[in-house]
Amino acid sequence: MNEFDLIQSYFNWQSTDPNVLLGVGDDAALFDLEPDHQLVTSTDTLVEDIHFFRDTSPSDIAYKSLAVNLSDIAAMGAVAKCFTLSLTLPKINHDWLKEFSASLKKASRLYNVNLIGGDTTKGPLNITITMMGSIKKGKSIQRSGARNKDDIYISGDLGTAALCLKKMNEGIKPSLNELNKLNRPIPRLELGSALKDLASSCIDVSDGLEQDLSHILNSSDVGATIDAQKLPLGEELSQYIKETNDWLLPLCGGDDYELCFTADKASSSKLKKLSETLNIRVTKIGSINASNELKINGYDGSSASYKHF
Amino acid sequence: MNEFDLIQSYFNWQSTDPNVLLGVGDDAALFDLEPDHQLVTSTDTLVEDIHFFRDTSPSDIAYKSLAVNLSDIAAMGAVAKCFTLSLTLPKINHDWLKEFSASLKKASRLYNVNLIGGDTTKGPLNITITMMGSIKKGKSIQRSGARNKDDIYISGDLGTAALCLKKMNEGIKPSLNELNKLNRPIPRLELGSALKDLASSCIDVSDGLEQDLSHILNSSDVGATIDAQKLPLGEELSQYIKETNDWLLPLCGGDDYELCFTADKASSSKLKKLSETLNIRVTKIGSINASNELKINGYDGSSASYKHF
Numbered sequence: 001m002n003e004f005d006l007i008q009s010y011f012n013w014q015s016t017d018p019n020v021l022l023g024v025g026d027d028a029a030l031f032d033l034e035p036d037h038q039l040v041t042s043t044d045t046l047v048e049d050i051h052f053f054r055d056t057s058p059s060d061i062a063y064k065s066l067a068v069n070l071s072d073i074a075a076m077g078a079v080a081k082c083f084t085l086s087l088t089l090p091k092i093n094h095d096w097l098k099e100f101s102a103s104l105k106k107a108s109r110l111y112n113v114n115l116i117g118g119d120t121t122k123g124p125l126n127i128t129i130t131m132m133g134s135i136k137k138g139k140s141i142q143r144s145g146a147r148n149k150d151d152i153y154i155s156g157d158l159g160t161a162a163l164c165l166k167k168m169n170e171g172i173k174p175s176l177n178e179l180n181k182l183n184r185p186i187p188r189l190e191l192g193s194a195l196k197d198l199a200s201s202c203i204d205v206s207d208g209l210e211q212d213l214s215h216i217l218n219s220s221d222v223g224a225t226i227d228a229q230k231l232p233l234g235e236e237l238s239q240y241i242k243e244t245n246d247w248l249l250p251l252c253g254g255d256d257y258e259l260c261f262t263a264d265k266a267s268s269s270k271l272k273k274l275s276e277t278l279n280i281r282v283t284k285i286g287s288i289n290a291s292n293e294l295k296i297n298g299y300d301g302s303s304a305s306y307k308h309f
Numbered sequence: 310m311n312e313f314d315l316i317q318s319y320f321n322w323q324s325t326d327p328n329v330l331l332g333v334g335d336d337a338a339l340f341d342l343e344p345d346h347q348l349v350t351s352t353d354t355l356v357e358d359i360h361f362f363r364d365t366s367p368s369d370i371a372y373k374s375l376a377v378n379l380s381d382i383a384a385m386g387a388v389a390k391c392f393t394l395s396l397t398l399p400k401i402n403h404d405w406l407k408e409f410s411a412s413l414k415k416a417s418r419l420y421n422v423n424l425i426g427g428d429t430t431k432g433p434l435n436i437t438i439t440m441m442g443s444i445k446k447g448k449s450i451q452r453s454g455a456r457n458k459d460d461i462y463i464s465g466d467l468g469t470a471a472l473c474l475k476k477m478n479e480g481i482k483p484s485l486n487e488l489n490k491l492n493r494p495i496p497r498l499e500l501g502s503a504l505k506d507l508a509s510s511c512i513d514v515s516d517g518l519e520q521d522l523s524h525i526l527n528s529s530d531v532g533a534t535i536d537a538q539k540l541p542l543g544e545e546l547s548q549y550i551k552e553t554n555d556w557l558l559p560l561c562g563g564d565d566y567e568l569c570f571t572a573d574k575a576s577s578s579k580l581k582k583l584s585e586t587l588n589i590r591v592t593k594i595g596s597i598n599a600s601n602e603l604k605i606n607g608y609d610g611s612s613a614s615y616k617h618f
Contacts, residue, residue: 027511028384030347030348030385030444030449031347032347038340038341040340041338041393041439041441042338042426043393043428043439045397045437046430047397047433050431050432073336075337084350084351088356088435117350119352119354119437121359123359124432126397128428128435130393132350132441140339143334203336219334
């Protein structure tokens, strides 16, 4: 099987978007952006043994590759449109490809994005997706917009993916819910899109809250105080913290893919309503100040957010 | 050094394009597309031991990663605008990164494109660039546009990169010109852009003329006859073929990154003038017919174009 058969067999699905004018199969793809909109792009790579275990299912790998990129688009308040896939594979394994391709297609339909092109090469397993989205000019939510006295919020709950990883590294079988948090994160696209009219800054928590919130603080040239006791936790993690008092997982564990954002105090009732409408938990965890420091009440352990190297 | 220091040190250059509204350092990048234009995207990955030798300089790797993507944009007749870089590295090697980064920056300035974002991860060396360009609506040159009786042209010359690779694999030292053809291909951006008003179809020759021209024929549902004796050859390759009568290199050797395109017979004088203006050799090598076959006069060897797996 050559590259072209591979693409035809596994990655040439029909587009569901009339703005994809030319998809897989030419030198490049063509996409029509709406007038008065800006192109929004993000890229994320998943590498075996670093971002997923060797025995992770191709279905989970495909889903997560797409979801982590969608999460970045969500954090801008943008709408995801289409993506390219660069797939480096050690060899052609039809069972693997069939499962990977079916899962990627299903996830792309679920989140209403189209695969428009890419590259397949031989080498150590590496999956790089570049996601393209759009947003009305001037409406994106950037990391640099947090202002003194803004409230700090987090969507969903934190730390369960990190707990799952910890258990797996220790040879303990995680629950299905924990596995789903690690392998099937839900990109907060609807929330992100709604936040473009409410949030002053936003980031998706992929490397740990402490580190990712710090990016907002550095970009916005402000400080913050958050309260560890207020961090939203899932059931398993609540239980774990009761037993261990180990706040490292929700503070510094990675792979949450929740949105951490700031908003003016005046927005709190609108945010409450939005949370109810979307049925997504939104928790106030602290507030911005003028100090240039991140203070975490109720935690005096070390910082240990994810380092890429 | 963490990921953020790495990006700040090596990949956070000042943008030279006012349409890059937000570059490296947020969840995603923002780019303003001109009105009435379409987004054009291509992705190419370079993997160690597959696309370059282990001892290839970081400078050459960076240049080529960018050039091969630019070549795809050129083949659409589009203008390249900005790109994302996903860099997977086994470890932080500052000497390597310094050289890679300096070369990528230099090449991006040379071709007037901006790095707007990306990802850095730990793992076996893998460089994926996604290039974004733009073209006026409806003006792109696609593989599917070749028509019966069109002439077939090729830019530059073919096979020297493949000769270089052959020599290196045989332990023979290639000339500087041969090395440059392999490591420093020149993306035909000016030619591609001019061809959008002249060519009926176009592809960049990366996997070998025979295979890449076949993509045009398949997409356009036509056949072609080309003449091996008419293939444009560089000096070293002419000499090699005189000695060996081995036409495999210009026909099926990869890494040429020349444009193979078709055009109506009526365009031949305009193409001649364009070739003179741009100082780029443009050679007519055959013509399209209604046969659904690719016939190569003067060559009866086997097909051996590049297979990705």
